[in-house]
Amino acid sequence: MxxxxxxxxxxxxxxxxxxxxxxxxxxxxxxxxxxxxxxxxxxxxxxxxxxxxxxxxxxxxxxxxxxxxxxxxxxxxxxxxxxxxxxxxxxxxxxxxxxxxxxxxxxxxxxxxxxxxxxxxxxxxxxxxxSKAVRHRRSLIAGAVDRMPGGSQLRILSIASGHLRESELTNAIKDGAIKEWVCLDQDADSLLECVRAYGNQVITTVSGSVRQVLSGKLSLGEFDFVYAAGLFDYLSTPVARALLARMLTMLRPGGKFLVANFTTTCAEAGYMEAFMDWWLIYRDELQMKALMDLPGSPLTVNVQVFTDPWKTIVYAVGERSLHDTNSRMSGLALCEA
Ligand SMILES: C[S@@+](CC[C@H](N)C(=O)[O-])C[C@H]1O[C@@H](n2cnc3c(N)ncnc32)[C@H](O)[C@@H]1O
Incomplete structure (x- = not known):
């Protein structure tokens, strides 16, 4: 090992x-x-x-x-x-x-x-x-999708979807629980692979960038779950905060969100930078919590921040609050292993 x-x-x-x-x-x-x-x-x-x-x-x-x-x-x-x-x-x-x-x-x-x-x-x-943490992230997102409250009207948005491989690990699609799972990415080749592998009425693709999401040029509607994996580590703090605020406005009341970021304790950061030329913005739990502090946001959110067992990826998960607080589900319940 x-x-x-x-x-x-x-x-x-x-x-x-x-x-x-x-x-x-x-x-x-x-x-x-x-x-x-x-x-x-x-x-x-x-x-x-x-x-x-x-x-x-x-x-x-x-x-x-x-x-x-x-x-x-x-x-x-x-x-x-x-x-x-x-x-x-x-x-x-x-x-x-x-x-x-x-x-x-x-x-x-x-x-x-x-x-x-x-x-x-x-x-x-x-x-x-x-590698272990990235595979765990994929499973964790699939589990979060499967734990969404039932029905057949769920709308999900993956920002920077890549190939949406987490969809392979879910039951929700075969169970008919999802109305639409939108893959947004700026890489046309990634979206082509999404369409080739999974494209249908449920999984759809949108070519777009974070910049376009922030500018409001993309009108994607409201979602029950909006998440971004493998993206926040590329975003400066002002852009990350702005995107998070935008993600929250895309949620239906009671909708969930998840963002992931490599941690400052990632043991392989030196290897990634030196030999892979892969430079990320690493964040710890406090920095993740600070991202979630959105003064001026009209929305109330219930947020949990936690790190994976390898201390390699930190997550912020949560939900936009409902007026009916009885139907709240905590962020951690969304992501229980
Ligand atoms: C590390 S991959 C993650 C893919 C997938 N979410 C996963 O976890 O397997 C990063 C993806 O982010 C996309 N991406 C990076 N910056 C982006 C931006 N500013 N706007 C949209 N997509 C972006 C890339 O095109 C790439 O597909």
């Missing part, structure tokens, strides 16, 4: 090495371990070294260390892994596209890696906390 705790990562012995020389030594060690076929140990060495380096220097110095990582021969080896490679190469113009999510979900994808690349891929997808 690849497990990195920031407090247990090796630290540079004081006075004996610069962060740069110490990191290079650990990159050398990890490189040797990978080439010897000890892939899990090599990745553990690497993740711990990057975690320590990232947390021990300021942002500018970390960016210099990232350059060091990319010039080290380990970088070429790591880019034999199709997940790391796709993130770095950005074939759709950004890191973290829905094809990468498919890889993490264990779904079929096109790639023809070397044996070592394949082993690195397997280790990252099976053992990293980030």
């Amino acid at each position: 690849i497990s990195v705790q920031p407090q247990t990562a090796p630290s540079s012995p004081p006075g004996t090495a610069t962060p740069r020389s110490y990191l290079v030594k650990l990159l050398d060690d990890a490189y040797d371990q990978l080439l010897q076929g000890d892939v899990v140990r090599g990745l553990e060495t690497l993740m711990a070294a990057l975690c320590e380096a990232r947390s021990s220097v300021h942002e500018g110095a970390w960016k210099e260390l990232v350059s060091v990582c990319r010039q080290h021969p380990i970088c070429t080896v790591l880019h034999e892994d199709p997940l790391t490679n796709r993130s770095f190469a950005r074939p759709r113009g950004y890191a973290g596209d829905a094809v990468m999510l498919d890889m993490i979900y264990g779904l079929p994808h096109q790639s023809d890696p070397s044996d070592l690349g394949s082993s690195i891929f397997q280790a990252l997808v099976e053992h990293c906390n980030t």
